[in-house]
Amino acid sequence: MADLLLEVRDLHVAVAENEILKGVDLAVSKGEVHAIMGPNGSGKSTLANVVAGKPGYTITAGDVLYSGESILKMLPHERARAGIFLALQYPVELPGVRNREFLRAALDALRESRGEDKLGVREFNKFMEAKAEELGLEPAMMKRNVNEGFSGGEKKRNEILQLVVLDPTLALLDETDSGLDIDALKIVAEGVNRFRGPEKAIVLVTHYQRILDYITPDFVHVLIDGRIVRSGGRELALELEKRGYDWLREEAQTGAAQTA
Amino acid sequence: MTQAVATHEQYEADFRKLQEARSADPDWLKELRNTAFAHFQEIGFPVARKGNEQWKYTDVRKLAAETFPYDTGAAAGVDAAQLFPFDDGMARVAFVNGRFSQELSTPLPDGLVAMSLAQAYAEHGEDVQRHLARHAAYADEGFTALNTAFLADGAFVLAEGVVQTPLHVVYVTTERVVTHPRTLIVGRPTSELSIVESYVSATGGAHFTNAVTEVALEEGAQVTHRHLLVESREAYHIANTRVHQSRDSVYRSLVYEAGGGLVRNDLTVLLDAEGAEAYLKGLYVTCGKQHVDNNINIDHAKPHGYSRLYYKGILDEQSRAVFGGLVMVRPGADKTDAHQEDKNLILSREAEIDSKPALEIYADDVKAGHGATAGAIADEALFYMQSRGIDPERAMLFLVRGFVSEILDSVTIEPLRNWLEERTTQALPRFREVA
Ligand SMILES: Nc1ncnc2c1ncn2[C@@H]1O[C@H](COP(=O)(O)OP(=O)(O)O)[C@@H](O)[C@H]1O
Numbered sequence: 001m002a003d004l005l006l007e008v009r010d011l012h013v014a015v016a017e018n019e020i021l022k023g024v025d026l027a028v029s030k031g032e033v034h035a036i037m038g039p040n041g042s043g044k045s046t047l048a049n050v051v052a053g054k055p056g057y058t059i060t061a062g063d064v065l066y067s068g069e070s071i072l073k074m075l076p077h078e079r080a081r082a083g084i085f086l087a088l089q090y091p092v093e094l095p096g097v098r099n100r101e102f103l104r105a106a107l108d109a110l111r112e113s114r115g116e117d118k119l120g121v122r123e124f125n126k127f128m129e130a131k132a133e134e135l136g137l138e139p140a141m142m143k144r145n146v147n148e149g150f151s152g153g154e155k156k157r158n159e160i161l162q163l164v165v166l167d168p169t170l171a172l173l174d175e176t177d178s179g180l181d182i183d184a185l186k187i188v189a190e191g192v193n194r195f196r197g198p199e200k201a202i203v204l205v206t207h208y209q210r211i212l213d214y215i216t217p218d219f220v221h222v223l224i225d226g227r228i229v230r231s232g233g234r235e236l237a238l239e240l241e242k243r244g245y246d247w248l249r250e251e252a253q254t255g256a257a258q259t260a
Numbered sequence: 261m262t263q264a265v266a267t268h269e270q271y272e273a274d275f276r277k278l279q280e281a282r283s284a285d286p287d288w289l290k291e292l293r294n295t296a297f298a299h300f301q302e303i304g305f306p307v308a309r310k311g312n313e314q315w316k317y318t319d320v321r322k323l324a325a326e327t328f329p330y331d332t333g334a335a336a337g338v339d340a341a342q343l344f345p346f347d348d349g350m351a352r353v354a355f356v357n358g359r360f361s362q363e364l365s366t367p368l369p370d371g372l373v374a375m376s377l378a379q380a381y382a383e384h385g386e387d388v389q390r391h392l393a394r395h396a397a398y399a400d401e402g403f404t405a406l407n408t409a410f411l412a413d414g415a416f417v418l419a420e421g422v423v424q425t426p427l428h429v430v431y432v433t434t435e436r437v438v439t440h441p442r443t444l445i446v447g448r449p450t451s452e453l454s455i456v457e458s459y460v461s462a463t464g465g466a467h468f469t470n471a472v473t474e475v476a477l478e479e480g481a482q483v484t485h486r487h488l489l490v491e492s493r494e495a496y497h498i499a500n501t502r503v504h505q506s507r508d509s510v511y512r513s514l515v516y517e518a519g520g521g522l523v524r525n526d527l528t529v530l531l532d533a534e535g536a537e538a539y540l541k542g543l544y545v546t547c548g549k550q551h552v553d554n555n556i557n558i559d560h561a562k563p564h565g566y567s568r569l570y571y572k573g574i575l576d577e578q579s580r581a582v583f584g585g586l587v588m589v590r591p592g593a594d595k596t597d598a599h600q601e602d603k604n605l606i607l608s609r610e611a612e613i614d615s616k617p618a619l620e621i622y623a624d625d626v627k628a629g630h631g632a633t634a635g636a637i638a639d640e641a642l643f644y645m646q647s648r649g650i651d652p653e654r655a656m657l658f659l660v661r662g663f664v665s666e667i668l669d670s671v672t673i674e675p676l677r678n679w680l681e682e683r684t685t686q687a688l689p690r691f692r693e694v695a
């Protein structure tokens with residue numbers, strides 16, 4: 001496989017005593033867009049969070065490799081510096097931390113780790129304001145505290161602003177589409193499509209196939225009850241839209257019963 | 261002979277010496293000192309014991325058992341630019357080891373009288389007599405009685421009109437001494453004044469500051485009072501500030517504490533006429549074995565008063581902080597609107613806060629609320645910042661700065677705000693390497 005970027009191998013993850021991921025395999029190469037779909041509670045966010053290094057999960061078996069190396073021992077900021085980015089399903093409010101300062105500190109940290117010079121304040125502001133405008137974010141939002149008092153849609157667009165400013169290699173987008181009206185959805189999709197490229201990979205976690213009308217995935221995986229029960233192309237998402245998840249859930253259950 | 265007896269004898273000897281040395285002072289002042297010292301001898305230092313709610317969490321036995329030299333003479337070589345660089349552009353009245361320092365003091369702007377109290381007894385006797393020791397009662401307060409017994413020098417500040425230039429009253433301690441700083445601030449009707457009252461050490465060692473400040477706001481006067489306690493981590497600091505508000509006066513206060521080993525700060529604001537407004541903010545930053553106790557009383561005695569109290573604390577290592585806040589709405593203080601809130605950020609499992617805001621309401625048609633919170637930095641917030649490439653220490657620093665911004669953003673004097681922001685994070689060892 002050419003340019004394999006992310007490899008999830010037989011990943012088992014538990015929170016407290018509950019096993020949430022029960023053996024997930026996933027291989028994402030540069031240039032690809034993978035959609036992970038599944039009903040609520042199936043483990044989609046868990047998968048994305050574990051790749052980004054969020055604490056609170058126990059990896060009971062399996063491995064996550066990035067550029068061929070296991071990253072499970074790396075801290076979240078080390079993973080970010082390696083090129084991994086997670087757009088959160090529920091972006092966090094940071095009281096008293098201004099959006100612009102936050103983004104600048106993040107970019108400084110990433111550039112420094114890559115051995116690049118920090119951008120000057122004016123240069124950074126110009127760059128960031130141009131990106132914000134593309135996403136329809138008012139310049140005033142950059143002076144506000146991160147996500148504080150933002151509408152749902154503003155929070156999601158702010159995540160995408162971070163994506164395009166920080167310019168990672170692997171983007172994990174966790175339900176970035178939820179809570180967006182159709183206009184906002186288009187703007188967000190345009191942002192993601194501009195980011196997309198032969199050197200980039202995207203894992204798009206979503207509950208609905210709607211966003212896939214704007215961001216065409218190369219692969220679609222269905223995660224149910226902690227397992228990927230089916231993988232396919234774009235057409236799988238359309239089938240899910242027509243038929244829902246229940247038929248796959250039933251299939252998975254009979255399949256599991258048969259294996260047992 | 262127990263140590264406590266020895267320290268009392270030391271205070272007594274120093275007191276006699278002072279009375280002799282200042283025999284030329286006005287009679288009323290000498291009498292005041294005598295009365296106050298008699299009270300101190302009777303009641304001594306407050307004891308942390310059951311039933312004494314005011315001193316329940318703060319134990320001053322160690323302080324009471326130590327003796328400190330008194331009035332060792334003026335020290336030279338105080339580096340103002342290094343100790344308080346934030347007062348650029350302010351007028352300054354300075355004291356070193358309890359004595360007025362002409363050398364460190366600067367000329368004053370129009371409409372402002374600020375001088376050594378020793379000088380004010382003669383030049384502003386009427387104002388001094390009307391207010392000095394009238395607001396800070398000493399009969400039941402051991403520390404205030406002791407301060408009043410040693411009332412000799414101090415700062416007298418009189419705002420006669422709208423004063424544009426902020427005034428800095430600074431008390432510097434350079435060695436192991438006891439000082440009893442006394443500050444009297446009087447705001448004439450409709451005057452406006454911005455004052456910074458600060459306590460700094462030019463030594464890293466122990467000393468004892470026993471300060472009393474009285475603020476008298478006449479009708480419609482406005483005072484913005486920033487009270488900075490940034491002494492050595494070995495210092496004992498006892499502060500008692502009493503504010504008296506007349507009709508339509510506005511008192512704005514910021515208490516900033518990032519220093520001192522044992523700190524007890526009492527602030528009582530008496531809204532003694534209709535339409536008075538008080539806005540009290542505070543920030544305490546503690547680490548190591550520091551103990552910082554804030555005891556804030558807002559006393560609504562008349563109708564239509566308005567008060568807002570918002571204190572925040574950051575506690576690290578094994579430090580301990582106490583917040584005792586009482587909003588009292590007295591009978592007849594109808595249509596009072598009061599709110600107090602204390603929020604704490606706990607950075608270490610070993611740090612401890614006792615936060616007890618309380619309300620006592622005896623009037624009608626009152627709006628009042630209070631709240632207290634204490635919590636760690638949210639893991640979610642830390643992860644979010646880390647997931648953007650920011651290392652955990654820097655992420656913490658951002659969140660701490662964010663936490664204090666709600667308090668420090670109200671400081672409109674930019675050099676001061678910058679200094680306070682810097683001092684806040686530098687006061688915490690975990691951030692020294694990060695910034
Ligand atoms: N921190 C947690 N503590 C307890 N249970 C959790 C936690 N995180 C996730 N879960 C549980 O794991 C399951 C999968 O959650 P999640 O990964 O958020 O699913 P999805 O994103 O697909 O909706 C759910 O049953 C959820 O309740």
Ligand SMILES: [Mg+2]
Binds near residue numbers: 044046089174
């Ligand atoms: Mg989810």
